[in-house]
């Protein structure tokens with residue numbers, strides 16, 4: 001055992017002795033680990049923003065629908081209205097983990113102002129409860145905009161697209177014409193209470209109008225009803241458990257879906273990001289490993305005679321192998337620790353400053369605050385160390401397969 | 412007891428198209444406690460012979476007994492163990508490990524053993540050896556902080572550290588000036604006399620021979636044994 005320690009000590013001293021070469025290797029490897037840690041941090045931050053926007057800006061943690069709703073997306077949601085009065089809301093609130101619940105009515109409508117008419121998607125939201133479940137919605141409104149009032153005096157907001165196409169101003173009066181569940185066309189009036197600053201993050205539809213719940217219920221004749229209930233809980237990652245509890249509490253007449261199931265687009269974006277990061281990581285790892293392999297080949301070449309001396313005095317093949325591999329592992333470990341530390345610093349700094357990133361299609365940038373888990377940093381460091389050791393196996397093997405004469409004969 | 416017994420040792424180097432016959436049947440016996448110089452011109456086969464005796468290389472044919480036991484074609488690690496336990500090496504270029512200091516270089520062959528001896532005991536012995544070769548004040552110097560002669564003293568102490576049955580030295584003075592050479596030879600002669608260490612070393616420097624008790628002359632891959640006088644005459648001829 002002491003023999004092994006002796007060789008590791010020599011490896012360690014070799015790293016110190018060849019300062020320049022070690023420094024170059026350390027910097028290269030350190031940079032790779034640093035960039036990877038920072039990228040991970042940035043992607044973490046980006047994903048957190050994305051999740052936040054989806055969960056607290058649109059879907060809630062889970063949603064409750066009447067059974068069959070998701071399977072029949074092509075049908076009008078109005079076929080799936082269900083009573084959503086205080087009794088129903090109380091029943092949902094009583095389920096463990098539920099922090100808030102809000103009813104919504106989704107509907108298709110014609111929007112007319114003066115002599116222009118457009119098709120749009122409408123969403124009736126409760127002017128108070130909605131923000132308990134999706135507080136981010138407030139941020140989506142441009143300053144001073146509001147969804148408020150009841151069936152008669154409702155104020156709604158529209159997307160910028162709808163505003164531009166209909167040349168809307170705040171205070172305008174809109175006529176909504178919508179068919180209800182049995183096809184009867186109903187009309188209603190709603191005032192323009194303002195506009196969304198931006199399109200909601202993951203909506204394919206650009207023409208949206210948000211109106212007070214009561215106005216929507218009156219328009220499509222679903223009094224005291226909703227087409228969906230959005231639910232908030234403390235931990236979005238525990239959405240599956242909440243879903244099961246809600247389904248058990250509500251019985252077979254309802255179905256519950258988590259934000260992951262609802263916001264496929266967001267989930268796809270998350271997994272695309274993961275794949276891209278994985279790819280970049282792979283490239284970095286490959287380049288770094290090739291660098292280590294090359295360095296170790298040079299080291300072995302430069303120290304052939306020393307290896308020959310070791311062989312002459314009785315060092316075994318395995319130990320020569322171990323010597324070269326441990327030198328690479330030390331280099332790799334040191335580089336990775338330095339790079340990891342630097343990466344963490346960069347992440348912390350970026351988190352403090354905040355990175356301004358504009359998602360495609362948005363007009364307002366998101367402030368991304370990178371973060372990274374210590375477990376990830378530890379994995380990166382250990383991975384780099386093991387990777388460096390593996391990359392050194394071939395040079396080490398070559399060194400150990402020399403005969404003592406060959407090795408000693410080298411100049 | 413004979414330490415080394417070589418019978419009909421041949422060594423061929425296969426260079427693909429041609430073959431170089433470096434040793435053409437060498438018979439040689441070295442007794443315990445001898446101080447033997449292998450002498451011969453460049454290319455005569457001295458290094459080849461010492462490599463085989465040192466188990467760094469294997470003969471093409473012939474029989475080699477080390478301490479009355481035949482050294483048979485064993486694998487790398489077996490030969491490494493024989494080298495470590497039975498043979499000390501002194502090289503022309505000193506061949507110290509650059510990152511280890513004097514005392515660590517001396518201890519090194521003992522530390523790479525499967526079962527190294529107790530640390531304190533080894534340190535005491537290595538320190539004594541360093542003093543024996545005159546390096547008492549330099550225990551913690553690195554090789555690049557030492558002169559050539561001092562480096563070779565470290566190598567000698569290292570060769571003795573494992574208490575080998577035989578110390579091999581291939582032209583140990585070739586890289587030293589004549590004064591330092593004399594000191595190194597003196598040191599080896601003393602170690603031979605005082606401690607009974609068996610030395611076998613090669614040189615093509617006739618000056619060295621005045622210290623030798625026994626001279627083995629090698630020419631063109633063959634041994635010609637003779638007295639010192641004969642060799643001096645041959646050298647002056």
Ligand SMILES: Nc1ncnc2c1ncn2[C@@H]1O[C@H](COP(=O)(O)OP(=O)(O)OP(=O)(O)O)[C@@H](O)[C@H]1O
Nearest residue numbers: 424431432433452453454455456457458459460615
């Ligand atoms: N690895 C090798 N491959 C081919 N031929 C070799 C090899 N090593 C030695 N020889 C040849 O074997 C012969 C003996 O060489 P060796 O090195 O043993 O001589 P030497 O007496 O040690 O010479 P020197 O005094 O110059 O060191 C020479 O002809 C040499 O060219």
Ligand SMILES: [Mg+2]
Nearest residue numbers: 457458459581
């Ligand atoms: Mg030679």
